[in-house]
Amino acid sequence: MRGLDHLPTSLTHSRPNNISFRSLLAITITFLASLCMTTLIFTTYKSVFTLPVVFSVNYDHHLPFTAASVEDLGFVNDPVFHDGGIYHDGGGGASQNGYHVQIFADSATNSSGFNFVHNSVAYFGYRDPDNPLNLYQFGLKGPEGKAVFSGIVPVGPEGNETDVGPIFAVWMLSGMTPMPDGQTILGVFPCLNEGNSTDFYNTMVQMNVTDPSTVSPGESPPFKRLGNGRLFYANEVYYGTFALEAKPDGYLYLYGSDVTGIKVARTPSTQSSIADRNQYTYYNSATKTWQKDPLTKDEEEGNIITWSREGPKGNGTRVGPNVGDVWYSNYHKTTVMLWNDAGIDATFWFSYAKTDKVEGLWSEPVAIWTPPIPPQCASFPELNFNYQGHAHPGWDPTGKTLLISYASCANFVSMARITWA
Numbered sequence: 001m002r003g004l005d006h007l008p009t010s011l012t013h014s015r016p017n018n019i020s021f022r023s024l025l026a027i028t029i030t031f032l033a034s035l036c037m038t039t040l041i042f043t044t045y046k047s048v049f050t051l052p053v054v055f056s057v058n059y060d061h062h063l064p065f066t067a068a069s070v071e072d073l074g075f076v077n078d079p080v081f082h083d084g085g086i087y088h089d090g091g092g093g094a095s096q097n098g099y100h101v102q103i104f105a106d107s108a109t110n111s112s113g114f115n116f117v118h119n120s121v122a123y124f125g126y127r128d129p130d131n132p133l134n135l136y137q138f139g140l141k142g143p144e145g146k147a148v149f150s151g152i153v154p155v156g157p158e159g160n161e162t163d164v165g166p167i168f169a170v171w172m173l174s175g176m177t178p179m180p181d182g183q184t185i186l187g188v189f190p191c192l193n194e195g196n197s198t199d200f201y202n203t204m205v206q207m208n209v210t211d212p213s214t215v216s217p218g219e220s221p222p223f224k225r226l227g228n229g230r231l232f233y234a235n236e237v238y239y240g241t242f243a244l245e246a247k248p249d250g251y252l253y254l255y256g257s258d259v260t261g262i263k264v265a266r267t268p269s270t271q272s273s274i275a276d277r278n279q280y281t282y283y284n285s286a287t288k289t290w291q292k293d294p295l296t297k298d299e300e301e302g303n304i305i306t307w308s309r310e311g312p313k314g315n316g317t318r319v320g321p322n323v324g325d326v327w328y329s330n331y332h333k334t335t336v337m338l339w340n341d342a343g344i345d346a347t348f349w350f351s352y353a354k355t356d357k358v359e360g361l362w363s364e365p366v367a368i369w370t371p372p373i374p375p376q377c378a379s380f381p382e383l384n385f386n387y388q389g390h391a392h393p394g395w396d397p398t399g400k401t402l403l404i405s406y407a408s409c410a411n412f413v414s415m416a417r418i419t420w421a
């Protein structure tokens with residue numbers, strides 16, 4: 001279970017795999033989506049009249065957030081290399097160099113974990129520019145049930161990581177950001193012992209978004225881990241793993257979350273500084289300064305957004321934001337942030353920067369949509385929930401619609417489209 005480290009990974013359960021299940025899914029999702037829509041319209045109606053409007057909103061801003069509709073699109077798949085489906089989670093990414101990249105954590109070519117790899121990477125909308133569910137999945141070849149990932153594990157081990165054997169994993173479950181070079185995208189991912197979900201540190205990974213025709217069959221576009229491969233340790237705030245953004249102001253911003261909310265750090269977006277934690281400064285909202293040292297994990301002082309909810313066990317445990325994305329929205333005319341909770345019901349929460357500074361005030365977070373759990377997940381009782389919500393703002397650069405994705409029960413990644421009012 002990527003990112004919900006209290007649960008072990010399980011790819012050992014079979015699932016019903018037939019056409020009628022898919023049609024049933026479509027019908028059920030449509031039904032659930034319409035139910036959610038009713039709630040959504042009611043909630044947004046209420047929030048429009050109860051949320052304080054902080055700066056004068058001209059109609060160009062389209063704020064606060066109001067969704068006119070949310071449409072569930074279905075599972076991503078590679079219809080050429082593997083028409084029976086591919087199995088994975090994660091699903092964040094970024095658009096760059098004319099391509100839309102989606103990256104996955106644990107991936108396999110059937111639901112019992114055949115050809116299991118810790119990561120895989122795809123371009124969506126590459127074969128069919130109108131269909132984001134149509135993946136061009138790198139490193140995947142062969143027919144259903146026999147397809148293999150090869151040349152994968154795009155991120156290699158560093159230093160003594162091989163000490164723990166193949167159970168060492170870089171989980172590519174976080175969002176990525178396009179870099180100012182126009183060629184690469186960047187992400188900060190947790191490294192862990194997948195056998196018992198023990199976190200080590202996070203690591204910065206850069207991928208060159210190359211033309212697929214220049215990538216050898218079965219291989220992935222070039223990835224590299226930057227710096228010494230270790231950015232922040234498990235007892236620290238995992239800056240960058242919640243979200244990151246390279247901004248036109250010349251800084252790379254790394255966002256970290258813990259059980260109290262969200263914190264931010266920044267450094268100039270240059271190759272010589274982005275992977276060096278000593279060249280970052282860390283924002284402290286209590287002192288309103290960028291300080292030399294990272295803030296303390298699980299302490300809310302200095303957060304840019306303080307947000308947590310009661311965990312699913314109903315026993316007083318609090319959970320914070322899990323993973324998300326931050327980007328500038330051309331439609332909302334400000335920087336916006338999306339996240340999923342860490343293990344409640346995968347509701348998509350949104351907030352926006354109320355000024356042109358991301359360390360400045362953020363709007364009161366609003367819940368936009370809770371994705372339905374695919375009926376196929378009923379075969380995985382202990383994993384029967386959604387998680388790892390992500391935004392893919394590069395799909396519609398006008399920002400009028402927003403493509404989002406989420407993972408379910410360690411097997412399926414779905415996409416949905418929000419149309420903003």
Ligand SMILES: *[C@@H]1O[C@H](CO)[C@@H](O)[C@H](O)[C@H]1NC(C)=O
Pocket residue numbers: 014015110111112113114145146
């Ligand atoms: C997955 O593929 C392997 C190898 O062909 C096979 O042994 C296993 O039964 C398959 N599992 C499912 C659920 O199809």
Ligand SMILES: *[C@@H]1O[C@H](CO)[C@@H](O)[C@H](O)[C@H]1NC(C)=O
Pocket residue numbers: 160161162163164200
């Ligand atoms: C690698 O070496 C360091 C320092 O000896 C140690 O703390 C760490 O646990 C080792 N293993 C991994 C996977 O980092």
Ligand SMILES: *[C@@H]1O[C@H](CO)[C@@H](O)[C@H](O)[C@H]1NC(C)=O
Pocket residue numbers: 164193195196198
């Ligand atoms: C996880 O497994 C490693 C060995 O693979 C062990 O050293 C470590 O103590 C384990 N951690 C937990 C929390 O069980």
Ligand SMILES: *[C@@H]1O[C@H](CO)[C@@H](O)[C@H](O)[C@H]1NC(C)=O
Pocket residue numbers: 181183184208209210
């Ligand atoms: C990305 O790959 C292309 C094609 O191989 C190469 O020309 C370019 O220099 C690479 N860019 C970076 C930043 O590594």
Ligand SMILES: *[C@@H]1O[C@H](CO)[C@@H](O)[C@H](O)[C@H]1NC(C)=O
Pocket residue numbers: 313315316317
């Ligand atoms: C609540 O439940 C979680 C998960 O089972 C457990 O880790 C935590 O210790 C519990 N907290 C309390 C206060 O009982």
